[in-house]
Amino acid sequence: MDSKKILMIAVVALIAIVAVSSCSAGFLDFLGGDNATDDSLNGKEVNLAAAASLKNVYDDELIPMFEAKYPGVKVTPTYASSGDLQTQIENGLETDVFMSASNKQMNALADEGLIDNDTNLQFLENKVVLIVPKDSDLNITSFDDLKDVKGTIAIGDPESVPAGQYAKEALTNLGIWDAVESKFSLGTDVTAVLNQVAQGSAECGIVYATDAKSNDDVKVVCEAPENSLNTSVIYPVAMIKDAKDADAAKAFLEFLQTQEAKDKFVEYGFTIHE
Incomplete structure (x- = not known):
């Protein structure tokens, strides 16, 4: 076999290998899209301020799940009554995401310009x-x-x-x-x-x-009888306007809206607000 034929066979083989590799990588990305991590978030921290009634589902399930999905990101929670958290945020508590057990506290912070209203979501319901x-x-x-x-x-x-x-x-x-x-x-x-x-x-x-x-x-x-409450018990969640690690905070909010996260909220007795 002359050298030209050998060269041609080698080139064809190389093209085939590159094509297969590219397709395989794309396919693996497709399969693993939900588990893909963003290396740019490595070393980031999400400071979460959440109503005390959310402590179990966050500590037991959601925070470990998020940190497993983004191994370079740490979530640091603060739990208290929503009113206490509102006051702490107003007084400078380092917070990236706030999840309240009532719209009253979220709305107050929004009125003070402390909430990124584009991220404000009516998320959960309780009884x-x-x-x-x-x-x-x-x-x-x-x-x-x-x-x-x-x-x-x-x-x-x-x-x-x-x-x-x-x-x-x-x-x-x-x-x-x-x-x-x-x-x-x-x-x-x-x-x-x-x-x-x-x-x-x-x-x-x-x-x-x-x-x-x-x-x-x-x-x-x-x-409580249905007619005894003026409104449903809604849990809103939003990013703080001046979040220190905005990209990590956005990733956390996006994670909360995944089906796997919603399923955990439901497992712990919450209803997803539609």
């Missing part, structure tokens, strides 16, 4: 429920029965805790707030309310359905 300790023999079946409770009723502080604001709204609309106000033990966030009931230091309490689901030491008596 307000009445709970008692799991071994309680308290004879209550409705919110109206709270008038007959002799002991303590735990609720979030309506001044700063969305769950407490919803509790006050429901009890006021049901016409029983004045009759039960003297029995309240006010929690600094919804987790504190849940713990009071779980530990038996309160006869009953008002929390979110997701909180009740997370603790085997309480049981749900009933949901």
Whole structure:
């Protein structure tokens, strides 16, 4: 075989190898698109400020999932009542993403120019429920029965805790707030309310359905009547306007809207707001 033929065969073989390699790479990219990472995010950090009722799903599931998808990015969460987080953000808390248990706090920060409104998303829904300790023999079946409770009723502080604001709204609309106000033990966030009931230091309490689901030491008596709340319990999420690592924060918001992340929220008792 002469040298020209050998050269031609070598060139054809090389072209074939390059073509196959390119197709394979493209195919692998297609298959692994959802798991592809952005190296430009390496070393970045997402500072997350989230309502206390979100702690379990974030710590147990979503933060590990995001950090596995973006190995170079670290998520640092701060959990508290939405009202406390609002105040902390106003006072300079280093935050990239804020997820509130109510629109009230998100709207206040937006009005102050602290939220990137283009990213503001009405994301999750929750339910307000009445709970008692799991071994309680308290004879209550409705919110109206709270008038007959002799002991303590735990609720979030309506001044700063969305769950407490919803509790006050429901009890006021049901016409029983004045009759039960003297029995309240006010929690600094919804987790504190849940713990009071779980530990038996309160006869009953008002929390979110997701909180009740997370603790085997309480049981749900009933949901707040539909007409007792003026609006649905909405959890908005948004990026802070002056986020330190904006690209990482955007990646985190995009991740929250993936089906795998939404499935975890649902697993923990939330509803995706449509």
